[in-house]
Amino acid sequence: MTSGLWITFEGGDGSGKTTQSELLSTWLGSGGRSVRHTREPGGSEVGRLIRDIVLHHRGDIAPRAEALLYAADRAHHVATVVRPALARGEVVIQDRYLDSSVAYQGAGRVLDGAEVRDLSLWATEGALPDLTVLLDLDPAAARLRLDADDKPFDRLETEKEEFHTRVREAYLALADAEPERFLVVDAALPAHEIAAQIRDRVEPLL
Template sequence: MTDQPPADAPRGGRRGLFLAVEGGDGAGKSTQADALARWLGEQGYAVRRTREPGGTGLGRSLRELVLHGEDGSVTARAEALIFAADRAHHVATVVRPALEAGEIVITDRYLDSSVAYQGAARELGHGEVRDLSLWAVEGLLPDLTVVLDVSPEQGRLRRGATHDRVEREGDDFHLRVRRGFLDLAGQQPERYLVLDAQEPQPAIESAVRERVRELLERR
């Protein structure tokens, strides 16, 4: 989905701002990404709201293949490679052009999801999976990554009765995902904002806006 910018929204002239919202399944990433996009649009910014996987036509096909196939139908390494392929295409055709046009890009998931899910939870290795994604996106990292921290138990309750192939994994898998995200944030705290996903939605929105406002002021 792409938010149409107001007529007077700033475009071009300088690189935009790249924001990623990450976290385990059921953390509320889409809700917070949508809220942030609306708020920035109200301030007059050109906003590109996107997601991984599924931010492009190719991505939607890959998403269906990986997330809605039978359990065991995609091996761990194939899963990592498919997500990296989606990310390479997404960045080349959506994210980078929007940033070069001066837009603010908000993505629901980015390369940290691959590190947490395939690197940590699938136990393919943090470094290997991160290097694969960095190669795919030619080193492009978000200016800020918001991590919504959720326990496996709370995430399962929030997801309800419908689960894709990854969401159906056990709590031990989702605990490794959670630790993967927190480990990444702990390594570069200046580039992350970690928030408790169980906090009231308005409180989370306020914390995210405050951090983004600081980035915009520095820009």
């Protein structure tokens, strides 16, 4: 798509995406790379408004409306943040992208995953990352991590284990379907071991 490198991090809540994306950003930056660390939703001013709705709105949101809100954030984020950064030759490290919508709004909300994916591809003019790191973790183990953080849960984190099990299964199916794009890592491993596996996969892409 451009001259930069685009890496996304995926996985269930509590799998360590933020930690690992920050570690990778620091490693790349120490090597002299210009890095843009961002997230969805919330990687832009518009995105922060949408993030507040989809994650912290007190009332119910219809599943299709939720999917459309994420797609709207994604369209704006790719157009105003991701593409310009890649055009400048930067490495974009992103916490969540369209695979999250396929897993959460598709499998989690029991919508058609292919339709959800197509919606995001239309919204972003077909943009796909060079590499997607999937941090795979059993939902029960993820819940223990979230409980230990002692932070208020957002709308998705409060969903039942059955919801998060469907999300995990959808993620693994996506990785099986696109092994050339995905790196699947056992998120139960120590953080430094996970980071080393990610660096090994990223280094040849630089």
